């Protein structure tokens with residue numbers, strides 16, 4: 001498979017090249033030049049109703065069809081992370097709840113959906129680095145879930161070093177502990193005095209800076225990024241859409257060929273893009289329903305064809321992984337729908353004027369595949385309480401946005417709702433939702449508001465609902481905080497260089 005840039009390319013790139021160097025020319029992203037056909041007929045080879053279907057086989061099948069330029073053995077090892085590091089054999093279990101099918105994407109080591117892509121991704125990148133005799137510094141800026149998943153994926157992997165930047169007061173306590181208790185010698189975690197945008201901006205400017213690359217070069221390091229626009233992550237986010245479909249088919253919930261709807265809590269649009277690709281390649285998906293929180297840019301984009309940041313400021317919500325205004329992967333959708341010239345035009349408008357507006361015909365093309373809803377913190381809390389009380393099913397605040405959307409937009413098709421995090425990562429929000437106290441206090445920044453500590457919220461929920469948190473979450477509260485340096489923005493570069501030179 002060959003890749004081209006959304007804003008023009010000098011030459012076509014291979015899969016390994018776009019993994020190692022994820023930024024395309026002129027600020028664009030890499031996309032597959034042509035998609036393989038992965039339709040019902042292809043999926044049928046995995047159809048074995050008398051046996052449990054096998055997630056790994058589908059994953060391998062997808063990578064094979066994409067003809068990725070990596071040896072079989074490396075792919076095998078990447079996919080083996082699902083067997084080794086996920087706590088259920090199915091990898092992504094599906095539960096029938098309120099006549100919806102909830103697919104849990106968070107059974108990996110850090111309890112959020114990012115593990116699905118980052119677990120195998122780390123193995124592939126490390127393999128490429130070793131086979132080329134190169135060493136890579138992988139940088140990640142995180143608002144909470146990408147950081148822990150990147151650190152977990154790359155810990156002790158040969159030929160890699162990781163630096164993870166996070167806003168020192170902008171993550172949940174569990175997310176913070178997942179990062180600062182990292183003790184792998186190839187990883188450094190830096191808390192930034194600032195918000196997520198500060199961390200992300202610092203990262204982006206370092207990625208572009210020639211001087212910084214030179215300094216890394218002196219210690220034999222090349223630079224890469226594990227952010228969600230890396231196509232190496234997107235490819236693994238097409239797999240579970242096939243998996244969900246096959247599971248419903250094998251359980252006789254649908255007939256082969258019957259169309260389903262999928263509902264996806266969305267931020268950077270990587271998960272939803274995976275569904276769009278699966279549909280493009282022939283999977284019988286009808287509507288891809290994306291749900292937002294109050295940062296509802298994606299909702300407006302799908303409903304009205306406008307992407308407008310002019311009147312918007314980022315709002316902190318109880319679903320922080322979706323607190324995003326510039327949703328990077330939308331650019332890939334624009335490219336597939338409208339082509340290079342129009343993508344350049346629209347993105348230029350967004351970057352220079354802060355908005356773009358699709359024509360009515362273009363909007364119709366988007367709505368042929370997508371629908372959308374958004375959810376306030378209060379509505380999300382109601383959903384969390386309702387599903388716990390009525391269905392004995394506990395969800396996190398991101399998943400709650402999707403359940404709300406599914407209930408609102410339910411039609412005749414069977415619906416798969418993607419659950420993107422375990423409740424243990426956002427226990428205070430879940431606690432307040434269950435006790436009926438205002439969830440907004442979790443994000444209220446006033447000093448006098450005291451928020452229940454994550455540990456106590458987890459203990460309360462465990463006792464009152466009879467659910468068991470996984471060991472890796474409980475262990476966090478005992479582990480020493482060995483990687484807990486907090487620095488001002490101005491010191492980021494110097495701290496990274498100290499780390500890679502082994503000076504500290």
Ligand SMILES: *Cc1c(COP(=O)(O)O)cnc(C)c1O
Nearest residue numbers: 145266267268269270271321420
């Ligand atoms: C990253 C994340 C999302 C958003 O996924 P995108 O691919 O960025 O749209 C939703 N929920 C959780 C819990 C996440 O970690």
